[in-house]
Amino acid sequence: MNIEYYIVLSIALFCIGIAGVLTRRNAIIIFMCIELMLNAVNLLLVAFSKMHHLKGVATNPNAGIDGQLFVFFIMVVAAAEVSVGLAIIVMMYRNVHSVDVNFLNRLKH
Amino acid sequence: MKNVLQLVWLIPLLPLIGFLINGLLRRQLSKALTGIIGSGVILGSFVISLLIFLQVKQGNTAVVDLFDFISVGKLSIPFSFQVDQLSSLFLLIITGVGFLIHVYSAAYMHEEEGHHFARYFSYLNLFVFSMLLLVLGSNYVIMFIGWEGVGLCSYLLIGYWFKNTDYNNAAKKAFVMNRIGDLGFLLAIFWIINKFGTVAYGDLFEQVAASAKTLDGTAAIVGITLLLFVGATGKSAQIPLYTWLPDAMAGPTPVSALIHAATMVTAGIYMIARSNILYTLAPFTQGIVAIIGLATALFAATIALKQNDIKKVLAYSTVSQLGYMFLGLGVGAYTGAVFHVMTHAFFKALLFLGAGSVIHAMHHEQDIRKMGGLKKYLPITHLTFLLGCIAIAGIPPFSGFFSKDEILAAAYGANKIYWIIGVITAGMTAFYMFRLYATTFLGKFRGEEHLHGHHPHESPAAMTIPLIVLAILSVIGGWVGIPEVLMPNAHSLEHFLDPIFAESGKYVHEFRPAHHLDHTTEYGLMGASVGIAVIAIFYALARFSKRPELGEPAGFGKVLANKWYVDELYNAIIVKPLQWLAKLLNGFVEKDVLDWTVNGIGRIINYSSRQVRLLQSGQVGSYVLLMVLGILAFFVIQFFVKK
Numbered sequence: 009m010n011i012e013y014y015i016v017l018s019i020a021l022f023c024i025g026i027a028g029v030l031t032r033r034n035a036i037i038i039f040m041c042i043e044l045m046l047n048a049v050n051l052l053l054v055a056f057s058k059m060h061h062l063k064g065v066a067t068n069p070n071a072g073i074d075g076q077l078f079v080f081f082i083m084v085v086a087a088a089e090v091s092v093g094l095a096i097i098v099m100m101y102r103n104v105h106s107v108d109v110n111f112l113n114r115l116k117h
Numbered sequence: 118m119k120n121v122l123q124l125v126w127l128i129p130l131l132p133l134i135g136f137l138i139n140g141l142l143r144r145q146l147s148k149a150l151t152g153i154i155g156s157g158v159i160l161g162s163f164v165i166s167l168l169i170f171l172q173v174k175q176g177n178t179a180v181v182d183l184f185d186f187i188s189v190g191k192l193s194i195p196f197s198f199q200v201d202q203l204s205s206l207f208l209l210i211i212t213g214v215g216f217l218i219h220v221y222s223a224a225y226m227h228e229e230e231g232h233h234f235a236r237y238f239s240y241l242n243l244f245v246f247s248m249l250l251l252v253l254g255s256n257y258v259i260m261f262i263g264w265e266g267v268g269l270c271s272y273l274l275i276g277y278w279f280k281n282t283d284y285n286n287a288a289k290k291a292f293v294m295n296r297i298g299d300l301g302f303l304l305a306i307f308w309i310i311n312k313f314g315t316v317a318y319g320d321l322f323e324q325v326a327a328s329a330k331t332l333d334g335t336a337a338i339v340g341i342t343l344l345l346f347v348g349a350t351g352k353s354a355q356i357p358l359y360t361w362l363p364d365a366m367a368g369p370t371p372v373s374a375l376i377h378a379a380t381m382v383t384a385g386i387y388m389i390a391r392s393n394i395l396y397t398l399a400p401f402t403q404g405i406v407a408i409i410g411l412a413t414a415l416f417a418a419t420i421a422l423k424q425n426d427i428k429k430v431l432a433y434s435t436v437s438q439l440g441y442m443f444l445g446l447g448v449g450a451y452t453g454a455v456f457h458v459m460t461h462a463f464f465k466a467l468l469f470l471g472a473g474s475v476i477h478a479m480h481h482e483q484d485i486r487k488m489g490g491l492k493k494y495l496p497i498t499h500l501t502f503l504l505g506c507i508a509i510a511g512i513p514p515f516s517g518f519f520s521k522d523e524i525l526a527a528a529y530g531a532n533k534i535y536w537i538i539g540v541i542t543a544g545m546t547a548f549y550m551f552r553l554y555a556t557t558f559l560g561k562f563r564g565e566e567h568l569h570g571h572h573p574h575e576s577p578a579a580m581t582i583p584l585i586v587l588a589i590l591s592v593i594g595g596w597v598g599i600p601e602v603l604m605p606n607a608h609s610l611e612h613f614l615d616p617i618f619a620e621s622g623k624y625v626h627e628f629r630p631a632h633h634l635d636h637t638t639e640y641g642l643m644g645a646s647v648g649i650a651v652i653a654i655f656y657a658l659a660r661f662s663k664r665p666e667l668g669e670p671a672g673f674g675k676v677l678a679n680k681w682y683v684d685e686l687y688n689a690i691i692v693k694p695l696q697w698l699a700k701l702l703n704g705f706v707e708k709d710v711l712d713w714t715v716n717g718i719g720r721i722i723n724y725s726s727r728q729v730r731l732l733q734s735g736q737v738g739s740y741v742l743l744m745v746l747g748i749l750a751f752f753v754i755q756f757f758v759k760k
Contacts, residue, residue, distance in 0.1 A: 033738070109738065110737065
């Protein structure tokens with residue numbers, strides 16, 4: 009399959025993610041949108057990795073493998089972020105009974 | 118014994134130590150101890166000066182190196198002292214007369230509070246220290262340090278009673294006027310460095326003497342000497358920078374004696390006498406010096422005719438006598454000028470201290486119209502003051518006669534008009550001094566109601582003894598310089614100072630032969646000046662002993678009483694425009710331009726930060742939007758700019 013399809017799909021996913029982050033107020037939805045963006049990036053990384061592997065395998069059997077490695081890193085970091093972020097959101101809900109991010113602007117005072 | 122000369126550093130060091138002790142411990146020391154320390158250090162300096170003088174008299178001179186002071190590139194200015202005929206003579210005058218003034222001060226200032234008394238003595242010591250540095254330095258830079266030092270000390274002492282605004286203004290006036298002169302001196306030093314690469318007297322004068330013919334009258338020499346003379350006009354109160362000296366009367370009377378007699382104002386004379394070879398090579402400057410000196414002598418004498426403040430008369434008389442000295446320097450009579458410095462130190466210190474004694478007796482009354490008849494109450498002061506008046510009037514064989522005569526004879530040799538004006542001034546000197554004497558000491562006492570019925574009484578011994586010593590010196594002090602015509606080979610001062618002025622003398626002899634005065638002319642000149650002085654004295658005595666002028670002066674007298682309105686003139690053409698300029702700078706430039714700019718910048722930053730603060734809304738959404746926009750901008754830049 010053509011690499012352009014992957015790129016277009018990835019851009020679409022990323023934009024949906026951005027739009028979600030920008031427009032939604034529910035912290036959990038925002039989280040999900042961030043995950044979506046991360047996954048768009050992952051998708052691109054895997055696609056490019058595959059592409060490079062196919063092109064360079066004749067000279068180097070490990071060609072393009074770094075892209076896939078990055079995907080794992082991103083997943084680990086995202087998991088860690090989610091665990092911290094969700095803990096914060098849970099604490100926030102306990103205190104204010106809401107997960108509306110706009111509610112957080114009281115921190116500026 | 119020759120190594121006595123090596124001890125010369127002790128001479129200025131002792132007053133410096135006195136200054137430190139009295140200054141730092143002013144609240145601990147008793148008045149008696151302060152007086153003993155303050156006067157004692159000067160006495161110590163005087164003793165060493167005397168020993169050194171005896172050495173120098175035998176022909177031993179030296180340059181004593183103390184330490185490296187400035188050493189930049191090819192220029193090296195060591196901190197060293199020069200002991201020779203000129204400086205040792207000045208050392209004797211400064212420490213000798215200075216010591217007497219110190220002793221006198223201890224009694225005169227006794228009413229002051231303890232720590233102010235000590236402050237006074239520490240300033241006095243510092244003054245002597247600066248003056249000693251000035252005359253001892255072996256180069257112009259050290260002279261300049263002392264030069265600035267005496268300027269500072271005069272400021273401190275004139276403004277000694279600092280709670281009085283008028284006195285403070287007088288102090289400031291002295292300081293500022295001196296600074297104007299100092300600038301000239303400083304420029305001259307730079308010019309000398311630029312032209313000759315050295316400021317040390319020995320080096321410099323050798324260089325100059327060696328190439329005297331090529332240097333004679335060149336712009337550089339004329340410029341340097343003129344600038345030096347600007348310095349001298351400031352310190353020695355010559356036209357146009359003389360108005361500070363009469364105002365300097367605001368300080369305590371012994372200070373006036375110190376400034377006017379032994380230190381400070383003689384600095385200009387010393388400097389020019391020291392630089393005599395330079396001046397000999399600049400006839401143009403010599404002419405200026407002579408004319409300014411003569412003009413000052415006459416001008417100040419006319420003002421002194423009408424002053425009613427006992428100290429003001431003496432102050433203008435100092436200005437006038439300094440004018441004589443500059444006349445002497447200008448016509449090349451360097452010995453005569455230095456001689457007059459010496460005799461003037463004696464009789465002017467005497468007159469000032471005598472005036473102080475009168476003021477002391479009159480409970481700080483200084484107006485001679487409220488005195489009169491003091492002869493009866495102050496016998497010692499009266500007699501010594503009279504001797505001082507005769508000396509300054511130039512009656513033989515008192516000291517003033519010999520020195521004044523020497524200058525006048527030299528002036529006659531140079532230009533007969535100089536002599537005529539000089540003699541007229543001498544007549545005025547005799548007149549105003551005896552007007553002062555007659556109004557103060559003769560006639561009836563006119564101050565009863567002021568003193569609440571108490572009669573004035575003679576001052577304590579600590580004040581009268583210096584008066585007596587100075588009176589003796591005023592009488593016999595001139596005998597070291599008896600002119601050739603009266604007694605051959607009796608002018609020991611001239612022989613003594615010969616080495617200092619030898620080079621310029623040789624040069625004058627070779628290139629500008631003067632007419633030698635024959636003896637008949639000299640007798641005639643003496644007769645004329647003494648005759649005029651005697652007439653003036655008797656006229657003044659007759660005029661003022663019985664009916665002193667009490668009315669307000671009118672007509673021309675009023676102009677004189679108001680000092681030719683020079684202060685008003687300076688006020689109008691210098692002070693007022695400067696104040697106007699200052700007002701403009703303060704009101705417009707400072708407030709409307711500078712303040713506005715500075716505050717404006719502050720206000721802009723203040724305003725913009727208040728606006729930027731609004732971005733910090735706490736809205737997570739807006740933060741994220743900004744982040745995204747930022748990333749987008751980043752991409753755009755990457756895409757368009759980098760390519």
